[in-house]
Amino acid sequence: xxxxxxxxxxxxxxxxxxxxxxxxxxxxxxxxxxxxxxxxxxxxxxxxxxxxxxxxxxxxxxxxxxxxxxxxxxxxxxxxxxxxxxxxxxxxxxxxxxxxxxxxxxxxxxxxxxxxxxxxxxxxxxxxxxxxxxxxxxxxxxxxxxxxxxxxxxxxxxxxxxxxxxxxxxxxxxxxxxxxxxxxxxxxxxxxxx
Amino acid sequence: xxxxxxxxxxxxxxxxxxxxxxxxxxxxxxxxxxxxxxxxxxxxxxxxxxxxxxxxxxxxxxxxxxxxxxxxxxxxxxxxxxxxxxxxxxxxxxxxxxxxxxxxxxxxxxxxxxxxxxxxxxxxxxxxxxxxxxxxxxxxxxxxxxxxxxxxxxxxxxxxxxxxxxxxxxxxxxxxxxxxxxxxxxxxxxxxxxxxxxxxxxxxxxxxxxxxxxxxxxxxxxxxxxxxxxxxxxxxxxxxxxxxxxxxxxxxxxxxxxxxxxxxxxxxxxxxxxxxxxxxxxxxxxxxxxxxxxxxxxxxxxxxxxxxxxxxxxxxxxxxxxxxxxxxxxxxxxxxxxxxxxxxxxxxxxxxxxxxxxxxxxxxxxxxxxxxxxxxxxxxxxxxxxxxxxxxxxxxxxxxxxxxxxxxxxxxxxxxxxxxxxxxxxxxxxxxxxxxxxxxxxxxxxxxxxxxxxxxxxxxxxxxxxxxxxxxxxxxxxxxxxxxxxxxxxxxxxxxxxxxxxxxxxxxxxxxxxxxxxxxxxxxxxxxxxxxxxxxxxxxxxx
Numbered sequence: 042x043x044x045x046x047x048x049x050x051x052x053x054x055x056x057x058x059x060x061x062x063x064x065x066x067x068x069x070x071x072x073x074x075x076x077x078x079x080x081x082x083x084x085x086x087x088x089x090x091x092x093x094x095x096x097x098x099x100x101x102x103x104x105x106x107x108x109x110x111x112x113x114x115x116x117x118x119x120x121x122x123x124x125x126x127x128x129x130x131x132x133x134x135x136x137x138x139x140x141x142x143x144x145x146x147x148x149x150x151x152x153x154x155x156x157x158x159x160x161x162x163x164x165x166x167x168x169x170x171x172x173x174x175x176x177x178x179x180x181x182x183x184x185x186x187x188x189x190x191x192x193x194x195x196x197x198x199x200x201x202x203x204x205x206x207x208x209x210x211x212x213x214x215x216x217x218x219x220x221x222x223x224x225x226x227x228x229x230x231x232x233x234x235x
Numbered sequence: 236x237x238x239x240x241x242x243x244x245x246x247x248x249x250x251x252x253x254x255x256x257x258x259x260x261x262x263x264x265x266x267x268x269x270x271x272x273x274x275x276x277x278x279x280x281x282x283x284x285x286x287x288x289x290x291x292x293x294x295x296x297x298x299x300x301x302x303x304x305x306x307x308x309x310x311x312x313x314x315x316x317x318x319x320x321x322x323x324x325x326x327x328x329x330x331x332x333x334x335x336x337x338x339x340x341x342x343x344x345x346x347x348x349x350x351x352x353x354x355x356x357x358x359x360x361x362x363x364x365x366x367x368x369x370x371x372x373x374x375x376x377x378x379x380x381x382x383x384x385x386x387x388x389x390x391x392x393x394x395x396x397x398x399x400x401x402x403x404x405x406x407x408x409x410x411x412x413x414x415x416x417x418x419x420x421x422x423x424x425x426x427x428x429x430x431x432x433x434x435x436x437x438x439x440x441x442x443x444x445x446x447x448x449x450x451x452x453x454x455x456x457x458x459x460x461x462x463x464x465x466x467x468x469x470x471x472x473x474x475x476x477x478x479x480x481x482x483x484x485x486x487x488x489x490x491x492x493x494x495x496x497x498x499x500x501x502x503x504x505x506x507x508x509x510x511x512x513x514x515x516x517x518x519x520x521x522x523x524x525x526x527x528x529x530x531x532x533x534x535x536x537x538x539x540x541x542x543x544x545x546x547x548x549x550x551x552x553x554x555x556x557x558x559x560x561x562x563x564x565x566x567x568x569x570x571x572x573x574x575x576x577x578x579x580x581x582x583x584x585x586x587x588x589x590x591x592x593x594x595x596x597x598x599x600x601x602x603x604x605x606x607x608x609x610x611x612x613x614x615x616x617x618x619x620x621x622x623x624x625x626x627x628x629x630x631x632x633x634x635x636x637x638x639x640x641x642x643x644x645x646x647x648x649x650x651x652x653x654x655x656x657x658x659x660x661x662x663x664x665x666x667x668x669x670x671x672x673x674x675x676x677x678x679x680x681x682x683x684x685x686x687x688x689x690x691x692x693x694x695x696x697x698x699x700x701x702x703x704x705x706x707x708x709x710x711x712x713x714x715x716x717x718x719x720x721x722x723x724x725x726x727x728x729x730x731x732x733x734x735x736x737x738x739x740x741x742x743x744x745x746x747x748x749x750x751x752x753x754x755x756x757x758x759x760x761x762x763x764x765x766x767x768x769x770x771x772x773x774x775x776x777x778x
Contacts, residue, residue: 044350044419051411051453058457058487062472065483073478148468160477167470171461 045209049216052179056220059172063227066164073161077169078232080145082136086229089132093218096125103190104211107204112194115207119191122214126184133177137170146170169228176224179217186210252654252751267351268754273337274652275358280325280333281721283365286372287320292714294693295676295707301700303693310693311378312394316371318381323403324365326637327495330502331413331448332361334644335441337652339417341745342435344426344763346755349419357412364406371399380691382492385473385484389465397466404459407452410498414448417441426744428763432526435743435767436519439526440505443533447494447501450537455491458484482547489540497536499633500600501529503640504571507593510647511575513741514590515582518768521574528567535564545616554613561611568604572597587739588662592643595670599635603628606681621691624684627677635673642669642720650734654751655727661719669716675709742769 067074103118144152147167153159190210193199199207253270263271294313297304305313336354340347348354371377377399379388388396421434421442434442461472462484471477473484512519519525541549541557549557575597584590606628609615619625650656679702684690688699695703737746744761745752 043422044353044415047415047418047449051415051449054450055453055457058454058461061487062461062483065480066478069480070478147470148464160471163471163477164479167464167472171464171472 042205042209045212049212052216056172056175059168059175060223060227063168063172066161066168067231070158070161070164073158074165075232076155076158077162077165078230080140080143081169081229082139083229085132085136086225089129090221090225092125092129092132093221096122096129097215097218099125100211100214104204104207107194107199107207108201110199110201112197112199115194115199116191119187119194123184123187123191126180126187130177130180130184133173140166140170165228172224172228176217176220179220183210183214183217186213250749251753252749253754254654254751256754265355267347267355269340269348269351269354270337270652270752270754272354272358273333276328276332276336276361279358279362279365280328283320283324284717286369287317287325288714288717290314290317290320292710295710297693298695298703299707301695301697301703305693307693308378311380311691312376314691315377315380316368316399319368319377319399319403320372321633322381322495322499323406324361324368326499326633327406327410328361328413329499329637329641330506330644331410331417331441331444331498332357334506334641334648335417335437335444335502336413338648338745339420339438339441340424341748341752341756342438342743343421343424343429344744344757344761345420345424346757348416349424350416353412354416357409357416360405360409360412364402364404364409367398367402367405369402371395371402374398382488383459383462383484384488385462385465385481386475386479389462389473389484390469397463400459400463400466404456404463407456407459410448411452414445414452417445418449421445426761426763430763432523433763433766434526435505436508436522436525436529437502437505440501440508440529443529444498444501446533447498447536451491451494451498454487455495458487458491461487482544485544485547486540489543490537493540493543494533494536496629496632497532499637501532503596503637503644504529504568506640506644506647507575507596508571509741509743510589510593510643511578512768512770513647513739514585514587514593515579516585516740516770517578517582518766518770519574520577520580521570522766522768524570525574528570531567532564535560535567539564542611542616545613546620558611558613562608565604565608565611568600572601572604586663588657588659588666589643589647589739591663591666591670592639592646595666595673596636596639596643599631599639599673603631603633603635606631619684621689622684623680623688623690626690627680627684630677630680635677639669642666645720645724647739648745649724649727650738651745651750651752653728653731654734655731656734656738657720657727657731658723661723665716665719665723668712668719672709672711672713672716676706676713677709679703679706679709743767 099118099121103115103122106114106118140146141149144150145166147163147170151163151166153162155162187210190207193206253268263275266272290313294310294317297310297313303310336348374395376394377392377396378394379392379396383396383400421438425434464470465472465474471479473479473481475481508519508525539557539561541553542561545554545557606624610619610625610628646657646662683699683702686699688695734750736748736750739746742765744763747761748756
């Protein structure tokens with residue numbers, strides 16, 4: 042358990058590097074950053090936020106079920122969590138696709154319709170892809186871990202005396218969700234401050 | 236040799252230990268025994284040390300002539316690869332991954348680290364990182380310096396930056412996992428009675444190192460990832476052409492790499508604390524101060540990175556704050572030096588090989604540390620920035636400090652690790668050669684730097700030639716000095732006389748078990764009733 046907490050601290054620092062870069066550049070180019078908001082799909086982003094919050098709830102319920110040795114509930118909630126996680130990734134995939142169509146991927150023929158922000162907005166879009174991409178990578182790893190838990194649960198490994206892996210992977214899952222809670226306002230809502 | 240306090244069973248040839256319990260390459264490559272993994276690490280980092288050392292020899296040869304012998308391009312690649320290999324593949328893992336990996340579980344009375352399989356994984360990550368880096372060397376190397384400064388590394392350099400960056404990135408995760416393992420182990424696996432205030436100082440210093448590895452290395456990982464993105468897709472994060480800020484890379488890089496220099500020195504300080512106590516036959520003076528100075532160094536080291544950037548146009552008040560904090564971080568280091576000398580005071584000091592290295596460490600580290608204060612002072616730093624003064628300063632700390640401590644620790648615990656004794660006369664001779672070679676190599680560089688010779692340039696004005704020739708001569712002596720221990724250590728594994736359980740008459744749990752230890756270290760979990768350095772009144776031990 043302490044190992045997982047320590048690992049999550051390293052993750053905070055890992056994402057922290059990108060958040061620091063975000064803070065610096067947003068401070069340098071506030072207008073260019075705000076101008077990107079009209080390309081961000083707040084509805085999809087908001088839906089994804091809701092989806093992730095739901096997945097956190099089902100994850101907690103899964104941990105609770107493991108602690109109480111309720112195997113059927115554990116399996117149910119693990120599957121629900123995985124479904125929510127998959128929905129998130131699918132929606133994210135649609136968002137990435139529309140960015141690709143609109144030439145908003147830095148390094149791949151990036152074009153921005155406001156010439157005065159062309160350069161600086163590219164930095165925001167790079168941070169967008171780097172941060173959400175890294176987050177999505179963590180989601181994929183999380184889904185892998187949940188699959189592992191599911192297999193273990195089916196094999197009746199967990200009971201009220203042994204549920205540490207469920208708790209640990211639960212912690213990880215919540216961490217990944219919390220990262221998104223920070224990403225959503227920072228990336229989607231910059232230009233919506235009125 | 237002092238009489239041995241604890242009952243020592245005579246080592247019989249057929250006694251089972253971690254080295255002979257299993258045979259064959261599979262038993263090594265799939266082992267989860269922290270002692271075997273430490274041995275694997277020892278072999279790998281020694282190999283990397285000689286790779287990095289070869290580069291150093293080559294560019295020192297280049298500097299024999301004022302106009303240089305190799306092309307400037309070759310020279311740039313040589314010093315860059317020397318830095319990358321030595322920092323990330325030797326110094327960072329040197330003591331933590333070998334000696335600490337071997338000793339921490341034993342010192343706290345545990346059977347293994349908290350996560351034995353993660354420990355093995357960290358070795359594999361290290362090896363993969365090393366392979367990427369060696370690949371970069373084989374393809375012609377990298378010319379960015381070990382710091383990978385943007386935008387040169389991300390946009391302009393046409394060398395093999397990407398594979399070297401990948402190598403360092405992967406090796407970084409190996410370092411994170413080692414640190415994580417140590418932190419959890421020290422918290423959770425201590426034997427009954429092994430309270431925090433009874434922990435050997437070596438454990439304290441490696442615990443502090445673990446914190447640095449866990450908190451700092453992820454930031455290096457993300458900085459290098461951004462460099463890789465920039466290089467592959469030209470996204471512009473550090474490219475001034477589109478408003479990117481290359482200075483940001485320096486901030487991110489030094490946020491890791493300043494703590495990293497303490498990753499490279501704290502474990503060495505832990506080794507010296509053990510050696511000085513043992514060979515002065517006294518408890519360490521001011522145990523609490525030494526332990527907490529490790530923690531103080533760990534904390535402060537995260538707030539001094541700006542002193543690498545005094546000449547980047549950093550705001551004046553920022554520089555003043557970083558300068559002040561850099562002076563602060565010297566205080567806990569000085570506490571340690573004073574406490575070691577106070578430990579020796581009125582102690583029964585003997586001059587066995589580990590102690591010679593400890594003396595070397597204390598002297599050279601003091602010079603390295605005090606010249607660090609020159610560099611923490613703003614005006615002096617502006618004058619000496621980017622000169623050989625810096626090179627000499629950090630080599631006094633890293634080589635004069637950490638490598639001395641590493642060799643001292645290796646000699647001190649070699650009987651425990653291998654169950655064999657090394658030839659003492661040769662070892663003393665090598666220690667002397669290394670000390671002379673080291674000073675001859677690097678002391679002239681202080682003078683060269685003070686006179687204004689810039690670092691990282693393949694040529695120099697002719698008036699600097701005499702000092703450069705001295706430095707190169709010293710480097711050849713140093714190189715031979717490093718080869719001698721390598722030869723007699725390798726010899727002693729098979730041919731050395733068998734070592735008793737406690738050849739030095741030292742205290743500590745690691746000396747109460749057989750040499751080499753069994754796979755699970757202890758037959759039954761020990762119960763600790765004494766503090767770490769219970770050397771007792773001096774007369775009894777000496778008489």
